[in-house]
Amino acid sequence: MSYETVIGLEVHAQLLTNAKIFCGCSTRFGAEPNRNTCQICLGMPGVLPVLNRKVVEFTIKMALATHCRINRLESFARKNYFYPDLPKGYQISQYAHPLAENGYIDILMDGQKKRIGITRIHMEEDAGKLIHDERNPWSYVDFNRTGVPLIEIVSEPDMRSPEEAAEYLRRLRDILVYLEICDGNMEEGSFRCDANVSLRPRGAEAFGTRTELKNMNSFRNVQRALEYEVKRQQYILESGGEVIQETRLWDDAQGQTHSMRGKEEAHDYRYFPDPDLVPILISSEWVEEVLKTLPELQLEKQDRFVAQYGIPVYDASVLTTTRALADFYEETVRLCGKPKIAGNWVMGDLLRYLNEEKRDIKESPVTPNHVAEMINLIEDGTISGKIAKEVFEAMYRSSKKPADIVREKGLTQITDEGAVVKAIEEAMSKNPTQLAEYRAGKEKLFAFFVGQVMKVTKGKANPQLVNDLLKKMLSGL
Amino acid sequence: MGLNELTIHELQDKIKKKDVSARAILDDVFKRIDAVEGKVHSYITLMRDSAYDAAESADRDIRAGKANTLTGIPVAIKDIMCTKGVRTTCGSHILHNFTPPYDATVVKKLKEAGAVFVGKANMDEFAMGSSTETSWFGVTRNPWDLERIPGGSSGGSASAVAADQCIAATGSDTGGSIRQPAALCGVVGLKPTYGRVSRFGLIAFASSLDQIGPFTKDVEDCAIMMNVIAGYDPMESTSVPMEVPDYQSFIGKDIRGWTVGIPKEYFIEGIDPEVEGAVRKAIAVLEGLGAKRVDISLPHTEYCLAVYYVIAPAEASSNLARYDGVKYGYRSADGRDLLEMYKRTRSEGFGAEVKRRIMIGTYALSSGYYDAYYRKASQVRTLIKRDFQEAFKTCDVIITPTSPTPAFRIGEKTDDPLQMYLSDIFTISTNLAGIPGISVPCGYTKSGLPIGVQFLAGHFEESRLLQVAHAYEKHSGIRRRRPVI
Numbered sequence: 001m002s003y004e005t006v007i008g009l010e011v012h013a014q015l016l017t018n019a020k021i022f023c024g025c026s027t028r029f030g031a032e033p034n035r036n037t038c039q040i041c042l043g044m045p046g047v048l049p050v051l052n053r054k055v056v057e058f059t060i061k062m063a064l065a066t067h068c069r070i071n072r073l074e075s076f077a078r079k080n081y082f083y084p085d086l087p088k089g090y091q092i093s094q095y096a097h098p099l100a101e102n103g104y105i106d107i108l109m110d111g112q113k114k115r116i117g118i119t120r121i122h123m124e125e126d127a128g129k130l131i132h133d134e135r136n137p138w139s140y141v142d143f144n145r146t147g148v149p150l151i152e153i154v155s156e157p158d159m160r161s162p163e164e165a166a167e168y169l170r171r172l173r174d175i176l177v178y179l180e181i182c183d184g185n186m187e188e189g190s191f192r193c194d195a196n197v198s199l200r201p202r203g204a205e206a207f208g209t210r211t212e213l214k215n216m217n218s219f220r221n222v223q224r225a226l227e228y229e230v231k232r233q234q235y236i237l238e239s240g241g242e243v244i245q246e247t248r249l250w251d252d253a254q255g256q257t258h259s260m261r262g263k264e265e266a267h268d269y270r271y272f273p274d275p276d277l278v279p280i281l282i283s284s285e286w287v288e289e290v291l292k293t294l295p296e297l298q299l300e301k302q303d304r305f306v307a308q309y310g311i312p313v314y315d316a317s318v319l320t321t322t323r324a325l326a327d328f329y330e331e332t333v334r335l336c337g338k339p340k341i342a343g344n345w346v347m348g349d350l351l352r353y354l355n356e357e358k359r360d361i362k363e364s365p366v367t368p369n370h371v372a373e374m375i376n377l378i379e380d381g382t383i384s385g386k387i388a389k390e391v392f393e394a395m396y397r398s399s400k401k402p403a404d405i406v407r408e409k410g411l412t413q414i415t416d417e418g419a420v421v422k423a424i425e426e427a428m429s430k431n432p433t434q435l436a437e438y439r440a441g442k443e444k445l446f447a448f449f450v451g452q453v454m455k456v457t458k459g460k461a462n463p464q465l466v467n468d469l470l471k472k473m474l475s476g477l
Numbered sequence: 478m479g480l481n482e483l484t485i486h487e488l489q490d491k492i493k494k495k496d497v498s499a500r501a502i503l504d505d506v507f508k509r510i511d512a513v514e515g516k517v518h519s520y521i522t523l524m525r526d527s528a529y530d531a532a533e534s535a536d537r538d539i540r541a542g543k544a545n546t547l548t549g550i551p552v553a554i555k556d557i558m559c560t561k562g563v564r565t566t567c568g569s570h571i572l573h574n575f576t577p578p579y580d581a582t583v584v585k586k587l588k589e590a591g592a593v594f595v596g597k598a599n600m601d602e603f604a605m606g607s608s609t610e611t612s613w614f615g616v617t618r619n620p621w622d623l624e625r626i627p628g629g630s631s632g633g634s635a636s637a638v639a640a641d642q643c644i645a646a647t648g649s650d651t652g653g654s655i656r657q658p659a660a661l662c663g664v665v666g667l668k669p670t671y672g673r674v675s676r677f678g679l680i681a682f683a684s685s686l687d688q689i690g691p692f693t694k695d696v697e698d699c700a701i702m703m704n705v706i707a708g709y710d711p712m713e714s715t716s717v718p719m720e721v722p723d724y725q726s727f728i729g730k731d732i733r734g735w736t737v738g739i740p741k742e743y744f745i746e747g748i749d750p751e752v753e754g755a756v757r758k759a760i761a762v763l764e765g766l767g768a769k770r771v772d773i774s775l776p777h778t779e780y781c782l783a784v785y786y787v788i789a790p791a792e793a794s795s796n797l798a799r800y801d802g803v804k805y806g807y808r809s810a811d812g813r814d815l816l817e818m819y820k821r822t823r824s825e826g827f828g829a830e831v832k833r834r835i836m837i838g839t840y841a842l843s844s845g846y847y848d849a850y851y852r853k854a855s856q857v858r859t860l861i862k863r864d865f866q867e868a869f870k871t872c873d874v875i876i877t878p879t880s881p882t883p884a885f886r887i888g889e890k891t892d893d894p895l896q897m898y899l900s901d902i903f904t905i906s907t908n909l910a911g912i913p914g915i916s917v918p919c920g921y922t923k924s925g926l927p928i929g930v931q932f933l934a935g936h937f938e939e940s941r942l943l944q945v946a947h948a949y950e951k952h953s954g955i956r957r958r959r960p961v962i
Contacts, residue, residue: 039579043799045572046559046581046678048713078795080842082819089798141803270842272851275685275792277714 003199003237005230006207007165008157011172012150013182014126014190015058020147021125022049022092027149029188033131033142041147043087048276051076055149056282058181059099059123060290062151065175065297066118068103070287074123075279080270084141085128093152095271098122099282105175106299107167116168117156126150157196157207162226166219169193174298178323186218193222198243199233208233209243213257216250225250229257301326309339318347325361328368335372338379345371349392365399366392374402384463387411414461417469420453423461424473427452438474449474479505481641482959485550485698488644492539492549499535499549499593502644503528506551506595510642513962516623519637521556521614522564523596531593538591546705548591553637553646556597557604558689559678560584563594567680568602568612568630571800571807571826581678582710583647583689590705595643599633602828603797604654604682606630607900610891611830618887619662620960621926625884628658628900631692635662638692639927639960645702646692651682652785653880653904655690656916660879660929663918663958665693665946667703668904670937671911672717675710681796683789684715686908696917696947700724703939719937727944733767735945738872742778743903749882755920755928756878762953763876763945771872775864780857781906782898787841787854788909793831794838800826833894862910869935874945877903879916879929907933915942920955 020027023040040047056074063070077095103118128146132139153172159165173191176182184191198210213229216222228250233243247266248257296304298320305316305326320326325346332342350371354364374391377383383391383406394405406412414420427449428435438445453466480488480502491497507525514520528551535549554560557567559577561584566572580588587594601611609617609632617632619625620640627636631648635658638646648655650668659666667690674689681687691702704725709718739760744753764770802808802822809825812818827835841850868875881902890897907914912933919930930949934941 039577042804044559044577044579044805045565045567045575045680045799046577048677048715050712050714080795080798082798082801084801084803084815087799087804089801090795268844270795270839270844270847272791272795272842272847275683275715276681 001238002202003234004202004204005160005162006157006198006200006210007159007162007226008196009155009159009165009169010194010196011153011155011169012192013153013176013184015055015149015151015181016183017052017054017058017149019052019054021052021055021123021149022147025147029190031144033140034144036144037146041087042143043089049092049274051277051280052149055123056099056280057290058149058179059121059151060282060287061179061181061294062153062176063100063103063121064287064291064294065179066100066103066105066121066153068100068118068121070100070282071097072282073097073279074099074282076123076274076277077271078274079124081267083127084139085130085143085146087128087143087146091125091127092274092277093124094122105168105171107164107171109164109167114164116158116164119154119156121151121153124150124152157198162223162230165195165226166223169219169222174321178295178297180295180323189217192217195222195226197226197229197233199230199237208237209245211243211245211257212247214247214249214260217252221250221252224255225257228255232257295323309333309343311339311343315343315347318351319343322361328361328364331368332371332375335368336375336379338375341375341378342371345375345392349389350396353393353396366396370395370399370402377402377406381413381415381462382406383411383413384459386459386463387413411460414457415465417465420457420461420465420469421473423453423456424449424466424470426456428473435474439476446470446474479509479641481505481509481551481644483644484694485547485644485701488550489546492544495539499532499539500529502549503532503551503593503595506641506643509640510595513620513640514642516618516962517620517636517640517642518615518617519598519633519640519642520553520596521566521568521599521612521633524563524594527563528593528595535591535593545589545591546701547587550592550645551595551643552587552592553595553598553634553643554584554587555600555631555634555646555648557600557649557680557682558584558647559680560594560597563597565597565680566614567604568600568609568614569827569831570613571822572680572805573613573807575806577678579678582675582712583706584678586706586708587647592705595637598631598637598646598648601630601632601654602831603680603793604630604649604651604687605793605830605834607653607657607897608885608887608890609633610887611828613828616887619884619926620962621663622884622924623962625886625926626661628661628880628884630654630658631666632658634692635659635664635666638662638664638694640962641959644694645698647689647706648692649679649682649687649689650904650908651686651688651789652908653901655692656904656914656929656931657880657901659692659916660918660931661884661927663921663927663929663960665696665699665915665917667691667699667915667939667942668907668913669703669707669939670717670913671908672715673913673937673939674706675708675713675716677710677712681792683792684796685792686785686789688908696915696943696950697725697728699915699946700728700943703943707939717937722940724940724943727940728947730944730948731766732763732945732948735768735874736872737763737768737770737945738773738868738875739770740773740775740778740868740875740877742775743877747881748878751922752878752880752882752928756876756930759919759930759949759953760876762949766948766952773868773872773875775861775868775906777857777860777864778906781861781909782902784854784857784861784909785905786837786898787850788858790834790838791841791851792838794835794842797827797831797835802826830894858909861906865906865910865912865933865935873934874941875933877931877933879903879931883922883926883928903931912936913939913942915946917946917950918955918957919949919953921958925958
């Protein structure tokens with residue numbers, strides 16, 4: 001029998017607010033353990049939460065970007081369970097009344113648009129982190145992350161393959177990053193994903209029994225875990241067995257999923273409205289205001305780049321990976337007027353250097369001004385494309401202006417005929433054997449002589465000029 | 478007569494005239510504490526050293542002419558309010574060693590007003606009880622009869638004020654925990670409107686019902702305390718950003734032409750005849766002051782207790798989850814793994830009544846039962862609220878007994894939780910509706926136990942309560958007695 005895969009994803013995204021969701025503590029990642037804490041996020045007796053309105057604003061942004069319906073009244077619920085990383089013994093979350101519902105995003109699969117439904121988006125607080133010490137019979141708790149705002153984005157079971165799920169996840173991350181409300185870092189845990197997977201006979205309406213997958217901390221792992229789980233369920237069904245509804249953990253090292261807890265062991269979270277927080281009204285004026293700040297999203301920008309700058313779709317997709325990169329590119333184009341060449345430099349040399357050092361475009365030592373100026377130097381013949389590579393690297397290392405680098409290093413292109421003729425003469429006299437062979441018909445040696453001339457001029461000779469003169473002189477004309 | 482027997486406003490006059498020093502007042506308070514505390518047990522923690530430091534600083538302010546509202550006034554704090562650097566136990570073993578790193582907003586306000594903290598008053602564990610018998614630190618005895626309970630949960634605050642072991646005290650009221658002990662100890666106790674006084678730093682029992690309020694020797698002191706503690710707190714989402722009137726300005730105003738509502742559901746079988754008699758007399762006093770009486774009905778009264786005992790335990794079961802032995806307070810030494818550590822810590826750390834309510838609340842919130850219990854209770858709560866809204870269309874204030882009986886004997890109801898719960902039958906509706914209520918002494922039984930009368934008003938109408946309570950107090954003709962200990 002042939003089976004159809006059904007996947008739905010639950011994504012948790014940490015919001016980039018400066019303060020936590022219910023107190024004034026910093027959300028900065030990487031601080032010394034328990035540095036970013038106060039009596040409120042530590043759940044001391046007597047403390048009360050006060051909602052950070054920025055969290056609501058960020059969530060409204062995501063809701064608008066994913067075409068959700070925004071509920072007018074936002075209220076919170078308590079999700080009760082015991083765990084040492086949860087200082088109050090309950091997580092403040094949203095249950096019956098999520099902030100947003102019934103949205104969608106579009107993904108591209110093999111050039112085809114597919115729509116994936118968003119069931120709901122709600123706000124909640126993150127928990128702390130347990131640190132286990134292998135040598136000692138105790139564990140440590142770091143509450144820095146406790147109270148960092150999260151949104152949970154629940155999709156409809158609309159994905160039909162692990163590839164689709166991975167694409168949805170990437171698209172979702174792109175949107176969050178574009179909105180500048182989440183940094184989308186799966187490894188650091190600011191973007192996390194759980195998956196629900198089931199199989200059903202092709203053509204069937206009813207869903208099969210699903211399993212929930214957890215602990216997948218990269219895009220690659222999400223896809224691998226789903227592929228493994230699909231195969232596992234398929235094997236069970238084909239051998240006449242039944243899939244058990246359970247939560248399974250992905251084991252990266254073994255490349256397998258393992259059962260974590262069954263349906264019977266599922267928690268009863270005893271949700272109820274949090275009496276410490278009053279519902280707040282989300283006015284249409286507020287939503288309108290947020291709407292005004294909504295940026296052009298990636299797919300829209302990509303389409304525009306192709307149309308406006310005449311660059312290939314692939315280039316446009318790379319250049320729109322982040323808003324900052326797209327802005328960098330557009331500014332460069334504005335300054336030099338050469339979209340295609342600007343694209344090549346930004347995608348090629350700039351991204352390569354940045355990636356080598358794992359630096360963000362926002363930390364680039366090279367500005368759009370630099371790149372545009374350098375492109376202008378190539379265009380007006382001051383430097384060759386080859387020399388430009390050297391200029392670019394120097395520019396990246398020193399943040400100096402390209403014109404200054406060209407002047408300081410004496411990299412200006414040699415366009416004087418006399419100087420080039422002199423260099424060709426030198427190359428010919430140094431290599432009499434090759435000259436003779438060339439003149440005897442071995443024309444392949446032309447490239448050898450170009451190289452020799454470039455060596456003599458330290459690469460600064462105008463390539464076109466070298467070509468023209470060399471042809472004449474080698475032929476003895 | 479010791480300075481500890483005076484009221485805030487009496488002491489304010491003497492302080493203003495520089496007749497007394499803060500130190501002299503405190504000396505008399507501690508003299509009294511030393512004499513009677515062994516019998517009464519109003520306090521869990523005494524703050525003698527820091528109190529004398531505070532009195533010294535108060536005297537400096539007094540000499541400099543910078544005396545504030547409560548400068549030099551010795552005040553007791555219910556041990557449910559966080560006090561920075563001073564152990565705060567909530568009457569529980571599980572917090573017997575907990576020292577908060579911060580002050581509750583009310584504590585901060587009292588400090589800023591110049592109050593001198595005498596100690597942390599005894600209470601039922603996590604405010605769950607009507608007699609202080611559930612305190613891990615032992616029962617508080619009623620100053621009027623040491624064989625009897627002082628009421629609860631704020632029993633220590635009430636007895637400390639009644640026994641002149643302080644001038645005023647703070648309490649918290651979730652279902653009557655200020656008004657019932659005030660009635661049973663013969664002092665004034667006010668539960669403000671929900672949202673009027675900050676809950677920040679008040680250890681939560683039932684978050685939608687809890688409210689802090691004052692215990693005082695008379696109604697004018699109550700107004701003075703309210704002037705200090707009431708007001709919006711940005712640290713609390715349920716705090717209401719509304720202007721606070723000068724409550725003291727309502728003291729001495731007459732109530733001529735007011736309508737006093739008498740709810741028929743509050744004068745029922747089972748109410749002690751001496752209590753009923755005293756309250757009926759109080760009604761007559763009000764009529765004598767030019768008020769009109771009107772019979773009213775609060776038809777959903779019979780559901781109050783049931784609704785309360787779903788909502789309060791449900792919220793408590795969640796609020797008390799944080800006491801898990803991980804971060805602060807008691808931790809059982811015997812747990813071999815996490816689950817066992819949790820179980821032992823909570824089994825050993827909580828008393829029987831607290832465990833009973835955690836179980837009731839956990840059950841009421843469980844999946845499959847939520848709709849039948851919590852949701853239904855919340856719906857009925859709305860009806861109870863509406864009862865009062867309707868009632869206040871026809872009257873200015875409502876009058877009821879505070880408690881159906883005077884103080885009962887220690888141990889009398891400990892084996893029968895339902896009998897204990899009935900002790901709050903006249904006070905619980907107020908918390909469910911979120912309205913303010915005050916208990917004022919209205920006489921004594923033949924055996925010499927105090928009786929209290931309760932006045933209720935609409936949301937944020939504490940000023941009305943203080944006005945009617947003061948008018949009554951002034952003209953009741955009841956001579957104030959002092960307990961002999």
